[in-house]
Amino acid sequence: MGNANRQPTTISDIARLSGVSKRTVSRVINNSPKVGKATREKIQSVIDELNYRPNAQARGLAAGCSYLLGLIYDNPDGLYIDEVQRGVLSVCRGLGYELVVHPCDWRSDTLTSEAIGFVNRSKLDGVIVLPPISEDNDLAGAFRKAQVRYVRLAAIALDTADRVVIANERSAVAAMAEYLVNLGHRRIGYIAGPEGRKSTRERLEGFCDALAKHGCAPCEDMIARGAYTFESGIACARTLLERPEPPTAIFASNDEMAAGVIYTAQEMGMKVPGDLSVAGFDDSMLATKIRPSLTTIRRPVREMARLATKKLIASIDGREDEARVGVFLDPVLIIRDSTRSIHWWREVNSHPEGS
Amino acid sequence: MGNANRQPTTISDIARLSGVSKRTVSRVINNSPKVGKATREKIQSVIDELNYRPNAQARGLAAGCSYLLGLIYDNPDGLYIDEVQRGVLSVCRGLGYELVVHPCDWRSDTLTSEAIGFVNRSKLDGVIVLPPISEDNDLAGAFRKAQVRYVRLAAIALDTADRVVIANERSAVAAMAEYLVNLGHRRIGYIAGPEGRKSTRERLEGFCDALAKHGCAPCEDMIARGAYTFESGIACARTLLERPEPPTAIFASNDEMAAGVIYTAQEMGMKVPGDLSVAGFDDSMLATKIRPSLTTIRRPVREMARLATKKLIASIDGREDEARVGVFLDPVLIIRDSTRSIHWWREVNSHPEGS
DNA sequence: ATGAAAGCGCTAACAG
């Protein structure tokens, strides 16, 4: 009160008003243990009273860091991005980090140099990389060479434990396969994502392996290749359903395509789930807003983002051991109205007999 | 070549290697005109050769800026957020600015102090504020008092021209009203958003005024109050459709609620658009993925974000006149399959007779 | 047109 100065408070003000040196104030700011209790409290009270906040630029310049994290992605799914950002920020809060976002073009030849430039320009302390860019090992290599800390979100183990957080999609799709088999389905269609992504293969293999394990011949001609779009879901559904022996269930590897499948089936006069069970992947906003609501798989996106951020900050702080804990997170199978037992009126026993 | 040093190049390196002082290098970096042509070229060549990039932290600390913009919002719609971010970044690119994101809680009592803290901590050069927080005049006032530059995205003119970009929602909903009237509808239901937001009122008034202008008694008992959710759309639709004289068309003030209306109508055995026309607002991803596809209104979100960013940076650069140009952007009416003439088999003449 | 020198606000040896 009184000196309502326009100039923001600095560490020198705090030092002067507390009757100590800047060094000691600095210690309090940085939670150094080597400060007397009384001194610390005195300083803290002055800090609180003036609502002092250290200047991150100056801090960074002196300490060689920025308290800035970066988020690098080329993913058209705004909901996924938003979810990740909120997860990241939920752990940044209180740790004093801020998040700088960087959507970019996966296919650009300058992806790597741009990414490095992004990090250097703002002196980012670390970056989190989202799929599908996270699958780019060249980029990861460039980061390592440039001494840029990073953590990737992925579906498979493509880096060391301190640099990756993995949604165990293989086990998730396996659970889906089992679920469908237990519902009595034997002819099960699969709509894959675009080629070239590792997670596409991971989901497909995981699904087929699980089917095989349950005695269903791996689904060779029951596989269609989509593009993660509604329209491609329609096209693939048509292909699958026009076969002489059409599937009784279709698992599309994302919700948009699954929505396309339901639409197509209904257009063709089939009832979902009566004549055809349909399942998706993502638990997107679509899942509960189409009829029937969609059985799907939900990745713990926000949790993954939180974990990735914790790892990254642990690594920045030099707590390398902590940066290594926790890698795999399990997606969960969400059963809604688009799937049904093939003989639902008979009450199928759904206990798996093997294992 | 040769001195592949791990230390990043600094301005001093450039100065030494070019045989000039740091001051002159600084002039070149900042495009000062007062540098001899020969000197400039010499320095530039050294800069290029070493691929030197000035340290943004140091630059900011010395110059009192950060080349960082902030984005403040409390909006659950991830797609909207993502769209805005991409818009903002598309103009940041090349101007050397980065974007720091800050989702927060609208209702928190500490919203203002947190927002100011956010800006001060990272010494942001300016912030863009999204609805509904952008409607908070206390926050805006606090920003002005704290000398924080900002631009708000909004639906009404709640600030000076250099501080706001407006989607003309009033004219957009008026166009929708006109469209529905021209289809022959007279009993038109309206599902409003939650109270307390100015844009809620703006849309409602704009719609009713337009109806009145076309001779439809303003829709008093045809108005239901939703919450921008699918479920609330269902509830409101039920209310509206169970009236003795149900509407022949319903305009829901966002797509989610419109989807709920379509769902409910179909549940009740009505055909959309045969028995009931339905329209939404947002052109969300839902719009093309439900059946029938949704007639709706699309705001130029990305364009608004771009314009807001241009204004903000113009203001930062002191080009105040430039910061004032362009305020209103027009949403567009998108006609799909969920609306139809009330007498569609008769070929209604859709030319408005007034005007 | 160019340079010398004083900081921006903070951290970090290195004493004491």
Place this chain on the structure above:
DNA sequence: CTGTTAGCGCTTTCAT
């Protein structure tokens, strides 16, 4: 436990 003293890399008066 606390203070002194240099910088971090850049901008910016003020001279020349």
